[in-house]
Amino acid sequence: MDFLELARERYSVRKFAPQKVEKEKLDAVLEAGRLAPTAVNYQPQRILVLDSDAALGKLKDCTPYHFSAPLALVVCYDAAVSWKRSYDGKDMGEVDASIVTTHMMLEAAALGLGSTWVGHFDPQKVRSAFALPENVIPVAILPMGYPHESSVPSPKHAERLPLSETTRRNTF
Numbered sequence: 687m688d689f690l691e692l693a694r695e696r697y698s699v700r701k702f703a704p705q706k707v708e709k710e711k712l713d714a715v716l717e718a719g720r721l722a723p724t725a726v727n728y729q730p731q732r733i734l735v736l737d738s739d740a741a742l743g744k745l746k747d748c749t750p751y752h753f754s755a756p757l758a759l760v761v762c763y764d765a766a767v768s769w770k771r772s773y774d775g776k777d778m779g780e781v782d783a784s785i786v787t788t789h790m791m792l793e794a795a796a797l798g799l800g801s802t803w804v805g806h807f808d809p810q811k812v813r814s815a816f817a818l819p820e821n822v823i824p825v826a827i828l829p830m831g832y833p834h835e836s837s838v839p840s841p842k843h844a845e846r847l848p849l850s851e852t853t854r855r856n857t858f
Contacts, residue, residue, distance in 0.1 A: 692796055697839035699800025702755045702831040706737070711797045712757065715830070718793035719761075719786040725778035730768035731786045732822050734760035744815040745827070749807035755829030760812060761787045766821040783825035790828060800833035 687695070712735070719733060736742055736758040745752050745760075752758065761783050768779030787803060794801045804827040812824045 687796070692792060696792065696795040697800075697843050698802035699829075699831075699833045699837050700753050700802055701834040701837045702753055702800065702829070703834045704756060705832045707757045707799060707831055711794075711799060712737075714797060715759075715790045715793050715799070719790040722782075722786040722789040724782040724785065725769035728767055728769050728782075730763040730765075730779045731783055732762040732764050733786070734762070734816055736760065741816075748811040748815055749804055749827060751802075751804045751806055751827075751829075753802065753829045756831040757829070759787075759790065759828040759830060760816065760824055761790075761826045761828060762818065762822045762824045764822050779823060780825050783823075787826045787828060794830055798832070799830055800837060801828050801830040803828060 716733065716735070719731065720729075722731075724730065734741075736745055737756065742752070742756075742758060745758055763779030763783040765777060765779055768777055768782060770777050791801050791803065805825075807824070807827055809824050812818065812827075813820075813822075818824065
């Protein structure tokens with residue numbers, strides 16, 4: 687499958703089969719995140735792998751959007767490590783964590799796994815549940831696993847604005 691086909695076909699899975707994700711596939715997903723570009727290559731991403739019943743139970747206290755996935759990745763960044771833009775001090779850690787998350791989502795899809803990006807969570811509950819220090823900032827939760835046989839894309843999955851509404855060429 688070429689990249690545009692993968693990007694077109696991948697959808698947010700909100701119903702998972704109970705089957706566990708094999709270590710080899712999890713390792714490949716994590717490697718895709720490790721290879722993601724980050725600002726100045728500082729690599730501030732910090733990823734929590736939640737695959738035990740206890741850890742997944744803690745996650746359920748942090749967000750209603752866990753979808754009972756057999757695996758979840760909590761993608762964070764270390765603010766003590768992330769690059770800050772000199773012009774305005776903008777911390778690029780959230781951008782870096784987002785790039786890492788996207789790489790992992792796409793690798794998961796390429797491996798036949800499903801995922802969905804969850805941004806609706808209580809960061810303080812995540813910090814407390816998983817004993818994160820103050821400098822480690824949670825950005826996204828990525829429930830992951832094999833899509834349930836009844837899993838389908840949302841009705842709006844294929845709706846996209848035309849390029850003419852999202853891009854400008856030499857008109858500024």
